[in-house]
Amino acid sequence: MLGAMTDTPGRLLTLLSLLQTPREWPGSELAARLGVSPRTIRRDVDRLRGLGYPVEATRGAVGGYRLVAGKAMPPLVLEDEEAVAIAVGLRAGAGHAVEGVEEASVRALAKLEQVLPSRLRHRVSTLQSATIPLARGDGATVSSRTLTALAAAVTGRERVRFGYRAGDGTESRRQVEPYRLVSTGHRWYLVAYDLGREDWRTFRVDRVDEPFATGARFTPREVPGGDAAALVGRSLRRGREDRESPESPDVDVSFAAPASFVAARLPAYLAPEATGGDTCRVRARATDSVEWLAVRLALVDADFTVHGPPELAAYVASLASRLGRAVGGGAAGHG
Amino acid sequence: MLGAMTDTPGRLLTLLSLLQTPREWPGSELAARLGVSPRTIRRDVDRLRGLGYPVEATRGAVGGYRLVAGKAMPPLVLEDEEAVAIAVGLRAGAGHAVEGVEEASVRALAKLEQVLPSRLRHRVSTLQSATIPLARGDGATVSSRTLTALAAAVTGRERVRFGYRAGDGTESRRQVEPYRLVSTGHRWYLVAYDLGREDWRTFRVDRVDEPFATGARFTPREVPGGDAAALVGRSLRRGREDRESPESPDVDVSFAAPASFVAARLPAYLAPEATGGDTCRVRARATDSVEWLAVRLALVDADFTVHGPPELAAYVASLASRLGRAVGGGAAGHG
């Protein structure tokens, strides 16, 4: 730890970190460790409680203090290893995080990386290189570096400069006021006010190159429509910044298994509807990549039929033939 | 926030949380926000620096304070959303976390869940249900609840009671002093001193049922051989607690692609060796499940041949035939 604490606030911080350990601390031990009298420890505990951190105490011969779940998150005191583990985990999930927490996940990653000691930083990157991005290298993968840089700029209200490669291939340099990151499935969009164009724009984050915070803070403008996510939707429909088909093709797959079985093995947005006692069908807007989809369908561990989209069928077919070749061409399974 | 702060330690904590935001704070703004004079803010910043938190200040007209990377991790102050995101991410990765940080990852999760407010707790579990475990449901999946409970007991040095289902199907109740969690690939082991058997044992965590910390602390014994991981290895070789073949079958796959191409798409422990300019071969001890392996191999996006193990070949074959059936039986791909 930090050695002998002489001042009160510092002692409180270390006390908080000690109590976060999943064990019970007798007051006397805490007193010895912090170099103060047990009475002071009791007072400190009172103070922490006053601040909203619920310190629980068990009385009796084997009693002690410990920090339990309360109404607000206490500051997390992490060991080096733990911080690295979280950073690696969040980075791995940055591209295809669990739906509903993508943006929070990126914010947390940005916050963590802001204060991550450099000696841990390179451990994170080496460890991360051991993971593979599950989306194929089609150039549309989003780097967690870009993502966290943009997230930091959004919450810091700092202007950002970056290079942008539009859908038709033209490159440009932009300076924008970033407002929000929006995630739709596995794709990220940045809603920002483009200072050069003097209008709102949505940018695909995978096409953003080397974002750089200028350091200049800006005062928020009002987002047209009030909702950044809606702006992304509109932009996609108009296809102004994004020349691709705005809506991903619809998934349509039927399974030779009960709906409950299939539902348990697919993400929530791919909810199957029963089409009989032992069959069901999944129809949904696909936000995942075709590769991801194919993998998830295959891992359901039940026979299925792809009705669409054609891209998915084609990929599944190519996967089937490749796997067939991998084991000698014969497609005779054992199941 | 917590409203008007009147006491110094509380103010320091909120200051720390404000500085963790990825933006710069002018001293005057901090002063207004915390209800003290700018001079006090300067003193507080000094104090934080004295405690080891590197507060960086940029001077000049647009200057301000911010917390930067230092030599130790500062206490992370997380928003609700961010805490949920981290918990979900860690849980998702609990089974098959990135190699090298599995144990730290579980420790971090245990620490976080100890203080996670209950209102966030059920959000985590609902969100998690949206993810699919990538290991097939063969009964050998480890619940993150069991894992974190054991991790907490290990660091808390608390005795644990649990039900255990041995490899031959016999059930028993155990009371143990838990020493370490060891992860080998996708499988978890608990090294503990079994109080009933009066000897050291290693338990497969997926066979542990409802661990329960008794609250009784114990004083550490010396681990025989000094190394818990070695103990697991020995136990596996003897097959005392674990009747399965101790070592997973060896993976042997050759690719019709350069080693560099393959290496970039596989985890580090599946390092390919070049067998020619445009071919390479992967030989390794497989710690992942067969399903995972098959998926990873398929996503390399190159033709490959499975030489072993037989289980992998069989699974790949069954996958090939299932995927073939999914698109109408013809195994003719488009690639």
Add this chain to the structure above:
DNA sequence: CCGTACAGGTCGGAACACGTCCTAGATCAC
């Protein structure tokens, strides 16, 4: 029943924290 631990009151002396001055140095806009 006793030992241990948490809980909390009081009191006096010492230490500290705070605000209000002050000056110095750095940076940016004009």
Add this chain to the structure above:
DNA sequence: GTGATCTAGGACGTGTTCCGACCTGTACGG
């Protein structure tokens, strides 16, 4: 250059808090 704006930090007086040393009460385990 000049001025504005920010951090940096010393000096000082006042008021308060903090701490340790008592003390009593209560809960729990053996």
